[in-house]
């Protein structure tokens with residue numbers, strides 16, 4: 001902890017902060033409920049719990065999934081049926097009224113959104129989930145608070161202590177200097193990174209929406225305040241904290257103010273505090289950044305093994321969609337190989353879709369290495385998934401078109417991006433099922449925690465009414481945040497897409513749990529194969545390797561695969577396959593186990 005603080009503040013400031021944090025930690029430790037303290041002991045003996053191949057994640061908004069927190073508890077059976085052991089409930093703390101960026105504009109860190117329930121309901125839900133073997137994951141929105149948060153209210157009322165929690169500027173000199181090198185996250189509906197506030201009589205830093213005020217982590221008071229919030233949430237039963245927008249928390253003039261070295265120190269300090277108070281709890285980085293920066297959030301250099309335990313594998317997600325569109329795995333092979341290995345004690349959170357848009361984080365150098373132009377490929381992906389490219393069956397929406405950079409991100413559910421809305425006949429529907437399942441097979445077979453986005457297990461399509469709520473109308477990410485279709489869940493076996501998708505995901509989860517090769521400590525290595533439409537991933541293990549072989553095309557393929565001993569068993573299909581030629585049906589995924 002001292003190291004982390006020393007990287008953030010001058011020595012005398014760091015020392016005072018350390019003393020305050022240790023006191024706060026001791027208090028939180030003393031207050032830790034007995035059942036959670038017991039979980040701490042169990043996990044201290046088994047610190048790799050989150051790396052196990054038995055882990056399967058699910059992410060959803062509590063209200064969209066089941067109305068409120070009690071509703072979520074009532075659907076634990078559905079989650080268990082899918083094999084879920086980790087449940088990320090998107091922001092559920094009290095928000096500002098109206099548009100709250102899906103809850104990411106927190107107005108009170110110590111109370112639950114009233115329509116969802118109370119803090120006691122949250123504690124009850126955490127307990128019920130734990131009893132079912134499911135870890136509760138909550139967001140810790142570290143970069144900003146709502147303009148209506150008490151800290152911001154106090155600042156607006158003239159309180160200097162709280163004004164110093166934020167980055168304020170009396171005139172445009174500061175903002176203009178920073179803007180020279182700052183990108184825009186929401187160029188469409190929140191252009192620029194600063195907002196004039198009449199109450200403050202100042203410009204305030206607002207990276208995201210105008211109502212989300214960035215915090216100044218260079219002020220140790222912010223860190224001390226957040227430590228208190230962390231202790232509060234973990235003592236309420238959160239077992240994983242998702243550090244929202246972590247790359248943005250440290251600003252430096254002349255840079256893009258993302259991925260600054262200090263953001264890693266911030267995470268390291270929070271992790272050290274958690275190891276003291278609640279060793280059962282792990283930290284997950286939400287760092288949707290390019291491949292070059294991504295692994296650093298799992299701890300690199302001096303922070304190796306001391307930073308986040310989990311991070312979203314954004315590169316894998318992007319490459320899955322890129323390969324589905326191009327039917328060519330060579331870029332994925334290049335990009336995934338270029339990633340440095342992650343520390344062995346950490347894990348990826350792998351995913352096909354989440355609640356956000358998809359940004360085409362394809363590195364120009366990776367593209368060039370396989371003969372592609374990065375810009376043109378990104379443009380192709382946007383066209384493909386917006387259904388504007390000839391032959392594309394996708395029905396995504398363009399999110400945040402940025403004429404200055406040519407960037408066009410994409411919204412849409414997995415099923416819609418895979419062509420479900422345009423699949424009128426059984427042949428086309430089978431291809432949609434194939435795309436959805438091969439994409440999930442890759443993320444389930446990578447190692448780490450595969451996280452299913454709500455509704456994907458029954459191939460829910462885009463919500464046509466996404467803009468009906470005025471607070472959502474400007475933000476088309478709501479197209480892939482529908483209300484859970486429980487009716488479809490109930491009749492899934494009569495549906496040509498929902499049924500096979502649900503059964504396929506459940507099968508992946510079950511088979512995965514039996515494979516020690518999928519323990520996250522092992523690194524996934526992408527292999528060269530003779531067939532460009534096929535992705536092959538090898539996971540070494542003392543019991544023999546696991547080879548994931550994935551056909552990303554609409555036609556049958558046969559590829560030689562280096563299976564030791566010449567033959568192995570595809571544990572997904574329960575078949576023996578030969579190294580000389582592994583036959584793959586359209587979009588087939590095989591997980592091949594070879595004897596040592």
Ligand code: GLC
Nearest residue numbers: 101102104141208244245356
């Ligand atoms: C993260 C969230 C996203 C939100 C942003 C601002 O990226 O995933 O939904 O808009 O942070 O909090």
